Each structure stands twice: as structure tokens, then as C-alpha cells.
Amino acid sequence: xxxxxxxxxxxxxxxxxxxxxxxxxxxxxxxxxxxxxxxxxxxxxxxxxxxxxxxxxxxxxxxxxxxxxxxxxxxxxxxxxxxxxxxxxxxxxxxxxxxxxxxxxxxxxxxxxxxxxxxxxxxxxxxxxxxxxxxxxxxxxxxxxxxxxxxxxxxxxxxxxxxxxxxxxxxxxxxxxxxxxxxxxxxxxxxxxxxxxxxxxxxxxxxxxxxxxxxxxxxxxxxxxxxxxxxxxxxxxxxxxxxxxxxxxxxxxxxxxxxxxxxxxxxxxxxxxxxxxxxxxxxxxxxxxxxxxxxxxxxxxxxxxxxxxxxxxxxxxxxxxxxxxxxxxxxxxxxxxxxxxxxxxxxxxxxxxxxxxxxxxxxxxxxxxxxxxxxxxxxxxxxxxxxxxx
Amino acid sequence: xxxxxxxxxxxxxxxxxxxxxxxxxxxxxxxxxxxxxxxxxxxxxxxxxxxxxxxxxxxxxxxxxxxxxxxxxxxxxxxxxxxxxxxxxxxxxxxxxxxxxxxxxxxxxxxxxxxxxxxxxxxxxxxxxxxxxxxxxxxxxxxxxxxxxxxxxxxxxxxxxxxxxxxxxxxxxxxxxxxxxxxxxxxxxxxxxxxxxxxxxxxxxxxxxxxxxxxxxxxxxxxxxxxxxxxxxxxxxxxxxxxxxxxxxxxxxxxxxxxxxxxxxxxxxxxxxxxxxxxxxxxxxxxxxxxxxxxxxxxxxxxxxxxxxxxxxxxxxxxxxxxxxxxxxxxxxxxxxxxxxxxxxxxxxxxxxxxxxxxxxxxxxxxxxxxxxxxxxxxxxxxxxxxxxx
Numbered sequence: 001x002x003x004x005x006x007x008x009x010x011x012x013x014x015x016x017x018x019x020x021x022x023x024x025x026x027x028x029x030x031x032x033x034x035x036x037x038x039x040x041x042x043x044x045x046x047x048x049x050x051x052x053x054x055x056x057x058x059x060x061x062x063x064x065x066x067x068x069x070x071x072x073x074x075x076x077x078x079x080x081x082x083x084x085x086x087x088x089x090x091x092x093x094x095x096x097x098x099x100x101x102x103x104x105x106x107x108x109x110x111x112x113x114x115x116x117x118x119x120x121x122x123x124x125x126x127x128x129x130x131x132x133x134x135x136x137x138x139x140x141x142x143x144x145x146x147x148x149x150x151x152x153x154x155x156x157x158x159x160x161x162x163x164x165x166x167x168x169x170x171x172x173x174x175x176x177x178x179x180x181x182x183x184x185x186x187x188x189x190x191x192x193x194x195x196x197x198x199x200x201x202x203x204x205x206x207x208x209x210x211x212x213x214x215x216x217x218x219x220x221x222x223x224x225x226x227x228x229x230x231x232x233x234x235x236x237x238x239x240x241x242x243x244x245x246x247x248x249x250x251x252x253x254x255x256x257x258x259x260x261x262x263x264x265x266x267x268x269x270x271x272x273x274x275x276x277x278x279x280x281x282x283x284x285x286x287x288x289x290x291x292x293x294x295x296x297x298x299x300x301x302x303x304x305x306x307x308x309x310x311x312x313x314x315x316x317x318x319x320x321x322x323x324x325x326x327x328x329x330x331x332x333x334x335x336x337x338x339x340x341x342x343x344x345x346x347x348x349x350x351x352x353x354x355x356x357x358x359x360x361x362x363x364x365x366x367x368x369x370x371x372x373x374x375x376x377x378x379x380x381x382x383x384x385x386x387x388x389x390x
Numbered sequence: 391x392x393x394x395x396x397x398x399x400x401x402x403x404x405x406x407x408x409x410x411x412x413x414x415x416x417x418x419x420x421x422x423x424x425x426x427x428x429x430x431x432x433x434x435x436x437x438x439x440x441x442x443x444x445x446x447x448x449x450x451x452x453x454x455x456x457x458x459x460x461x462x463x464x465x466x467x468x469x470x471x472x473x474x475x476x477x478x479x480x481x482x483x484x485x486x487x488x489x490x491x492x493x494x495x496x497x498x499x500x501x502x503x504x505x506x507x508x509x510x511x512x513x514x515x516x517x518x519x520x521x522x523x524x525x526x527x528x529x530x531x532x533x534x535x536x537x538x539x540x541x542x543x544x545x546x547x548x549x550x551x552x553x554x555x556x557x558x559x560x561x562x563x564x565x566x567x568x569x570x571x572x573x574x575x576x577x578x579x580x581x582x583x584x585x586x587x588x589x590x591x592x593x594x595x596x597x598x599x600x601x602x603x604x605x606x607x608x609x610x611x612x613x614x615x616x617x618x619x620x621x622x623x624x625x626x627x628x629x630x631x632x633x634x635x636x637x638x639x640x641x642x643x644x645x646x647x648x649x650x651x652x653x654x655x656x657x658x659x660x661x662x663x664x665x666x667x668x669x670x671x672x673x674x675x676x677x678x679x680x681x682x683x684x685x686x687x688x689x690x691x692x693x694x695x696x697x698x699x700x701x702x703x704x705x706x707x708x709x710x711x712x713x714x715x716x717x718x719x720x721x722x723x724x725x726x727x728x729x730x731x732x733x734x735x736x737x738x739x740x741x742x743x744x745x746x747x748x749x750x751x752x753x754x755x756x757x758x759x760x761x762x763x764x765x766x767x768x769x770x771x772x773x774x775x776x777x778x779x780x
Binding site for chain 1: 391392393394395396397398399401402403404406408523550578600602603604605607609610611612614615619631632634635638639642650651
């Protein structure tokens with residue numbers, strides 16, 4: 001069991017109507033000039049834009065805007081945000097959206113504090129990260145957990161690269177989680193978001209390190225929560241109980257708590273990041289396709305025990321069955337949940353992706369070496385997993 | 391489901407040897423004058439005193455001391471600590487001990503910031519709490535969760551009163567949780583501490599409010615953790631896995647996370663506080679005696695469903711049994727765990743407590759009115775529960 005430092009500073013307002021009377025007060029603690037960041041126009045249609053604007057105005061703050069942040073947010077949006085922050089002396093960034101808007105805003109906050117191009121954070125300038133503007137978020141989609149974690153992923157389409165890093169300065173100061181805001185999230189995004197949450201827990205749970213039982217038990221509970229409530233949210237979009245459980249689970253799946261005593265790398269995420277960097281697909285959809293194949297590929301006599309506790313404690317498989325049978329069933333149930341139950345495409349061919357880039361993507365995913373995760377994966381392993389996804 | 395604000399600011403260094411190289415750095419962020427608080431001499435015998443002192447000295451800080459803080463810490467110790475803080479211009483308090491030392495130190499930190507007697511925090515002066523000195527803790531006993539919560543309980547023997555309150559300013563800034571420090575905790579204290587942890591979860595879990603499934607699942611995992619590891623720690627005091635799981639569970643059982651969406655009062659704690667206020671018994675022991683009787687008393691057709699999920703998910707009772715049978719078995723297993731398995735006395739008579747004060751204790755426990763918890767308890771209900779404990 002590894003030592004760790006627990007230090008999650010994000011304050012969360014959770015529940016219906018918590019924005020009103022609280023958002024303005026939190027923003028004005030940090031200054032006068034607010035940069036509001038968001039994606040497409042959906043927050044205008046839903047009325048959320050007006051609610052947020054009204055809070056900013058009531059608090060007597062000055063609002064600037066950056067809209068149009070893309071799914072798989074691009075470095076160009078980060079640059080545009082940094083420019084506004086510098087020119088307008090922004091004191092605090094308010095990100096209203098899902099993981100893409102939040103991730104992009106994190107790097108805007110960091111980019112505003114340095115004089116080099118923010119893409120350089122992902123290479124030689126990492127050590128020069130110099131704090132970040134305070135970030136406050138209003139979450140509109142339960143998925144990435146960006147609302148309570150310290151990481152963000154950015155795409156550079158000019159180089160087909162998708163890069164992410166984690167730094168304590170990138171934790172949002174405050175996040176507003178109102179489950180009713182996610183009522184308008186459609187079936188596909190609800191499904192893909194749930195697959196994302198589920199995979200974050202899988203990536204942490206499947207390890208061969210000695211971890212803490214109490215954390216494994218928490219992870220099993222989080223996975224059962226997704227299995228229980230994702231189908232409900234898809235069927236009944238305005239089910240508060242389902243939306244609330246998914247929302248709080250999305251935060252705790254990745255805020256660091258469940259994996260602080262672990263050191264091993266994640267595996268499905270680097271494989272998926274290449275898919276969405278090359279084909280701009282929805283991240284959660286890519287994970288839904290990869291996860292069960294990766295589980296199948298990593299199953300062997302040394303890893304079997306982990307599949308057994310997973311199958312029994314997450315899917316309620318009969319513990320008296322032979323371990324190999326439990327593992328098989330667990331993988332089948334994972335696949336069934338992520339595709340049939342969530343209603344997501346189950347293979348790369350279904351979304352029009354062929355094997356043309358498997359080798360180059362595999363090499364990039366392991367950075368030419370190895371992903372040192374649950375089972376070490378080299379480029380030829382990764383190609384095999386991509387082929388299983390065809 | 392109630393709205394809530396999640397805001398737990400405590401930073402935790404978890405693991406073997408984390409004090410060295412970190413404690414001094416954390417202390418000196420807050421100033422130069424450190425008040426070290428502790429209980430009896432056990433930290434001198436174990437070498438912990440020297441480890442802590444060495445960190446303070448290496449950081450170039452000036453150390454003052456308050457020792458002799460009692461189990462069920464008394465208001466006189468708070469007053470003594472406040473006096474030192476004021477006279478010596480203390481910048482930061484370092485509490486080294488279990489829940490008693492930590493609770494006492496919290497009120498020292500608050501008392502140092504006001505000019506009235508700290509006992510008045512528990513009555514007319516509560517609203518005048520005016521911040522608190524920063525508190526850093528080194529935990530020596532897994533039990534109360536005081537290392538990561540915002541509450542503290544103080545005893546006034548002159549009035550037979552035990553009072554506790556919660557305030558955000560009372561969260562420790564930093565806590566050091568090194569499971570190896572608890573290797574020297576004896577069987578009785580390990581058992582009583584585990585009963586305390588277990589009861590904190592019970593108090594939150596048994597509610598008739600609609601809570602979040604993901605939190606219930608976490609609570610069930612925490613309870614299973616205590617059931618699994620408390621007997622191991624009692625049998626093998628130097629089992630790192632057991633001590634680590636109990637330690638991190640103690641923090642999460644009461645830091646607020648599991649119960650933020652709940653509003654109902656706790657029940658066993660006020661009943662126990664009267665016992666230890668009148669008889670100065672170990673808090674966890676009192677809880678071990680009260681908990682199964684309280685569960686029995688609260689069982690009725692409206693509350694039955696909660697006993698069923700508890701029995702099935704914590705003790706693995708066969709879900710196909712009739713609900714009433716599951717509830718009975720769950721209470722029996724709770725009683726068996728808290729007494730036989732933990733090796734604690736199972737009744738008030740075994741520890742020499744008779745019925746002479748039941749009525750006055752009951753009246754005090756409900757403050758002359760009602761404890762509005764899982765099942766509302768008035769004085770006559772409480773007397774009945776005390777009698778069940780005889």
C-alpha cells in the first residue's frame with residue numbers, strides 16, 4: 001500500500017437551485033472581472049446562461065465571454081481564452097458546461113499566468129506552470145469529473161495529438177452541481193457520459209497493487225451506482241435521483257480519492273485518446289468500445305482474482321461459480337452494460353473506423369514504449385486490442 | 391434528497407513515515423510559535439514525542455507544551471491551552487493524540503480568538519465564535535474522526551455536562567495519519583475505537599430521509615471494512631493493512647461526506663454522552679452497548695426496509711429470507727460484532743452502571759424535548775433504551 005497526500009480543495013454546491021444566491025458571492029471573492037466560458041448555444045436555449053448572467057450582474061461584476069469551446073476542446077480555444085484573460089485583466093474564470101469546457105478553462109487559467117504558448121505545457125514548459133487563475137464551474141454533463149479534479153485534456157488537431165496533465169493548481173475553487181441542469185442531456189450523451197464515469201472507476205479498480213479494501217468497496221459501490229442509474233436517466237431524463245447519483249459519482253470517480261494509494265498508469269484512456277484525436281469521436285463512446293476488450297485482453301491467471309471480486313461485488317455474480325467462469329461473465333456483463341443497456345455502438349466498424357491507423361495510434365498511445373498499467377501494454381498489445389474492437 | 395455544500399478543507403498525509411520532512415514544513419506555513427498538545431505520557435514512551443519535536447526544531451520553530459489532556463477532555467484543559475495561546479502568542483496548535491486531545495485542541499484554537507470563557511461556546515456565546523488558530527494533528531488512535539471533521543466534544547464535570555458543536559473553522563488544516571503509530575494501541579482501545587467508527591456510520595445510515603444510493607453503498611463498504619479489519623487489528627496489532635483501513639475509515643465515517651444530504655439528528659451519541667458525562671466511561675464502549683439496543687428499539691414496520699439493506703449488504707445475510715428475519719439477524723450480528731467479536735463488555739451492569747440516573751440522563755440527552763433522529767426519541771423512550779442496556 002502506497003503512502004499518499006489527500007488534498008482536494010474544491011468546494012461543491014450540490015442540488016437544485018444552488019446557483020442562485022451563491023454563485024455571485026463565490027465569484028466576487030476573487031475579483032471583479034469574470035470570463036464566462038461555454039460551448040455551443042445550449043446554455044442559452046436552456047436558460048442557464050441567463051441564470052448565470054443574472055448572478056454575475058447582481059454581484060456587480062464585469063462579464064467577458066468565450067463561447068464555442070469544442071467537444072474534445074482544441075488548443076486554439078485555450079489560446080483565445082488566454083488572450084482575453086491577459087487583455088481584460090480577468091480575475092476569475094467561470095466555466096459553464098461539460099468536461100470539454102471545464103478542461104479547456106483549466107488550461108486558460110494556467111495559460112493566463114505565463115508568457116509562453118499554452119501547448120508548451122505538454123512538453124518542455126511543464127515545469128514552468130506558474131499557478132492559475134481561480135476557476136469556478138457550473139456543470140452541465142455528468143461524465144469527465146473535471147468539476148472536482150486537477151486535470152484537463154486538450155486536442156491539437158494540427159498534430160493529431162490529445163494531451164492531458166494533472167496539477168494541483170488546476171482544481172476548481174468551487175463547482176456547482178445541480179442535477180436538474182442535466183435533465184436536458186440527451187440519451188447518447190447520457191450514455192457516453194456514464195461510460196466515461198464507469199471507465200474512470202475501472203481504470204483505478206483494476207490494478208495489481210495492494211490497495212485499501214475500503215477504497216475497493218467504495219469503487220464497487222460507485223460502479224453499481226452507474227449500472228443502476230444510467231439506464232434510469234436514459235429512460236427518464238428528469239429523474240432527480242438518477243441524475244443526482246450519476247452527478248456525484250462522476251466527481252468521486254476521478255477526484256483522486258479512490259486511487260491515491262495507487263501508482264500504476266491508466267490504460268483505456270491513452271488508447272481512447274488516440275481514437276478521438278484521430279477521429280474526433282465522443283470520448284465516452286470510445287471508452288465503451290475499448291473497456292470490455294481491454295478487460296478480456298488483460299485476463300490471465302495472475303489477474304484473475306480481480307475479475308472475481310469485480311464480478312461478484314459489482315454485477316452480483318454467484319461467488320460459488322468457478323473463478324474463470326465469474327471472470328467471463330463479468331466481462332460479458334460489462335460489455336452488455338456499456339453497449340446494449342446504454343444503447344451505444346459496440347464496435348469501431350459501427351462508427352466507421354477501420355484499421356488504417358491502428359499501428360500509429362498504438363505507438364502514440366504507449367509513447368513508443370509501454371503503458372505500465374494493470375497489465376503492461378506495448379504497441380503490439382495495443383494493436384491487438386484495437387483489432388478486438390473492430 | 392437535500393441540497394448540501396461539500397467543503398472539507400483538511401489536507402491529509404497518509405502512510406508510514408509521512409511525518410518526517412513534512413510536519414515541520416506544514417507547521418511553519420502558519421508562524422513561529424507552536425503549542426504542542428497531548429495526553430498522558432504514551433507519546434514519550436513510543437518515541438512519537440521525539441519525532442514531532444525534531445520536526446519542530448528542524449523547522450526553526452519555538453515549541454510550547456500542554457500535556458495531560460484527559461480522555462473525555464475537560465473544559466479546564468481547554469482553558470489552560472487558551473491561556474498559553476494568549477500569553478505566548480501561539481501561531482499554530484499541533485495536537486498529537488486521539489480524539490480527546492484533538493477535540494480539546496479545537497476548542498483551544500477557537501478559545502484563543504475570543505475574550506470570554508470557552509465553555510460559553512456551548513451556550514449564549516456560540517454566535518460569537520470568531521475563527522480559530524490553525525490546527526495540525528498527528529493521530530494516534532483510529533476512532534473519533536476528529537482528524538478530519540469540524541466538531542469537538544468537551545466535558546464539564548462540575549455540571550455533569552458533555553457538549554459538542556460543529557463549526558467549519560474547526561477543521562484541522564493538516565492531519566498526519568500514520569497507521570504504524572496505532573500499532574501500540576491496546577486491544578481495549580482498538581475495540582472501543584472501532585465501535586466508535588462503526589457507530590458513526592450507523593448514525594448516518596439509519597435514517598428515513600431519501601439519501602443518495604452511492605453514499606449508502608459507500609457506508610455499507612465502510613461498515614464492512616470495520617467488521618473485517620477490527621478483529622484483525624485486535625489479534626495482530628502490527629498488521630498494516632488492518633490499521634490503515636481502520637484509520638482512513640475513521641476519517642470518512644464522520645468528515646461529513648457520507649451524511650451531507652441528511653438533516654436528521656444522531657441518536658446513540660447523545661445517549662452515550664450522558665453515560666460518559668456521568669460515569670466517565672470510554673465513549674466507544676458506551677456506544678457498543680447502546681447501538682444494538684437502539685437498533686432493536688427503532689425497528690418497526692416503517693423502518694424495516696433499512697434493516698434489510700443493512701443486513702444484506704453489511705453482514706451478507708441471505709436476501710431471500712423474510713424481511714423481519716433479516717432485521718432480527720442484522721441486530722443480532724451487530725450485537726455479536728460489538729461485544730463478542732470486539733471483546734467489549736455487553737451491558738451497563740457489567741461496567742457497574744445501574745439505573746439510578748437513567749431518568750435524569752434521558753432528560754438531558756433529549757434536552758427535555760425530543761431527539762429528532764431515525765425514530766423520534768423522547769425521555770421515556772430513552773429510559774427504555776437505557777433499561778434494555780442493563
